[in-house]
Amino acid sequence: MGEDSNQGSLPRHIAIIMDGNGRWARARLLPRYVGHREGVKSVRRVVEACLEKKIKALTLFAFSSENWRRPGEEVSLIMDLFVHALKKEVVALNRNGVRLRFIGDRTAFSDNLCALIAAAEEETRGNSDLELVIAANYGGQWDITRAVQLLAGRLATGELQPQDVTPEVLAAEICMADLPPPDLFIRTGGEQRISNFLLWQLAYTELYFTDVLWPAFDGHKLDEALLWYANRQRRFGRTGEQVEQQKGA
Ligand code: IPE
Ligand code: IPE
Ligand code: MG
Numbered sequence: 001m002g003e004d005s006n007q008g009s010l011p012r013h014i015a016i017i018m019d020g021n022g023r024w025a026r027a028r029l030l031p032r033y034v035g036h037r038e039g040v041k042s043v044r045r046v047v048e049a050c051l052e053k054k055i056k057a058l059t060l061f062a063f064s065s066e067n068w069r070r071p072g073e074e075v076s077l078i079m080d081l082f083v084h085a086l087k088k089e090v091v092a093l094n095r096n097g098v099r100l101r102f103i104g105d106r107t108a109f110s111d112n113l114c115a116l117i118a119a120a121e122e123e124t125r126g127n128s129d130l131e132l133v134i135a136a137n138y139g140g141q142w143d144i145t146r147a148v149q150l151l152a153g154r155l156a157t158g159e160l161q162p163q164d165v166t167p168e169v170l171a172a173e174i175c176m177a178d179l180p181p182p183d184l185f186i187r188t189g190g191e192q193r194i195s196n197f198l199l200w201q202l203a204y205t206e207l208y209f210t211d212v213l214w215p216a217f218d219g220h221k222l223d224e225a226l227l228w229y230a231n232r233q234r235r236f237g238r239t240g241e242q243v244e245q246q247k248g249a
Contacts, residue, residue, distance in 0.1 A: 011183035011229055013057035014050065015205070017197055018042070020189030020213030027213075033077045038215035040085050049219040050130055051096055053226075057131040057179050061197050065105065065139035079113060082136065086116040090123060097129030103175040104138030131179060138175075140199030147173035147200075174200050181205065184229045186222075188214045206232045 018039055025035030043060060050058045063078060093100055100120050109117070150173045154160040160169075171177060175198075182198065182205045190211040194202065208225050210217075235243055 009230060010053060010055060010226060011206075012055065012180045013059070013182045014055060014184045014186065015059040015061075015182035015198055015202070016046070016185075017061045017187040017189075017195060018214040018217075019187060019191060019195075021215055023189065024213040024215040032074060033081075035213075035215055036078055036081055040081065042214055042217045043085075044089070045218050046222055047093070047098065047130070047132060049222050051098070055130065057133065057176075057182075059103075059133040059135060059176070059182065059198070061135045061138065061195075063104075063136045063138070064196060065137055065142055066196060068108075068137075079110065083113055083116060086113075086120055090120045093120075093132065094124050094127065097127045098124060098132050099127040099130070100124045100132050100134070102134050102136055103143070104136045105142060106137065108137050133176060133179075135197065139196045140194070141196055143175050143198070144200055171200070176201065183234075184208060184225065186210065186225050188212050188217050204234070204236055206234070 021035030021039045022032040023035070024038065025032050028034075046060075047058065062082070067078075068075060090100065102117050102121065106114055106117060147170055151160065151165060151170065155162065155165075181201045181203070185198075185202055185205045186208045187193075188210055190209070190213075192209045206229055208228055210221065210225070212221050233240055233243055
């Protein structure tokens with residue numbers, strides 16, 4: 001099967017905007033925080049499903065660079081939840097062959113959270129069954145800006161000339177350069193927007209939107225998304241006939 005034909009295949013890399021925690025809780029007359037807490041259970045379910053299906057990489061949007069605009073109390077409860085989840089989950093993730101890493105600007109996090117993140121990354125570094133990437137204080141514009149800053153530094157020293165700056169050279173500085181770009185993007189919670197998630201990496205990703213709120217997302221809902229994905233024809237600029245021909249070749 002050619003790399004562009006998709007029929008029946010599983011994504012190598014799934015990226016998810018886990019949205020709808022607050023609405024899930026409010027619908028039950030519960031504080032928004034309870035929705036975030038329930039959302040952690042959905043993370044566990046989806047990670048287990050990805051391990052079972054041997055999906056190589058899963059990137060989860062946990063906190064955007066814009067989420068600091070929320071009430072201080074909600075932000076601080078989300079940070080507490082990160083700390084709690086890291087303390088609780090890393091041993092099992094490690095045992096299950098998951099490599100955990102974080103993308104985003106972690107300088108804004110507490111020393112305690114930074115230390116837990118660093119320890120979790122170190123502890124799971126040797127694993128390769130599933131690459132689990134948590135986007136926390138992440139923004140797609142931040143990611144691209146940071147990559148441009150790195151290139152600008154190399155331009156300033158003369159190591160790089162302006163004409164050397166190609167999409168490939170820039171891509172090498174973007175977060176997750178060592179992973180295949182996401183094949184499938186999922187956003188729960190009904191909104192159809194990217195909200196400054198992976199801007200560069202989603203260039204050719206299949207985009208799937210569902211009204212299901214994140215705390216209600218589970219293995220069956222993931223299967224629905226995977227079935228939808230398996231029926232997409234990925235053309236990467238070519239014609240549908242070309243893709244069919246390549247598949248037959
Ligand atoms: C997503 O759920 C979780 C975070 C942004 C941290 P929301 O908290 O955005 O839930 P809704 O969109 O308000 O329902
Ligand atoms: C996006 O959800 C960020 C995360 C899920 C972490 P939001 O709920 O913050 O997105 P907007 O602000 O509604 O676009
Ligand atoms: Mg939301």
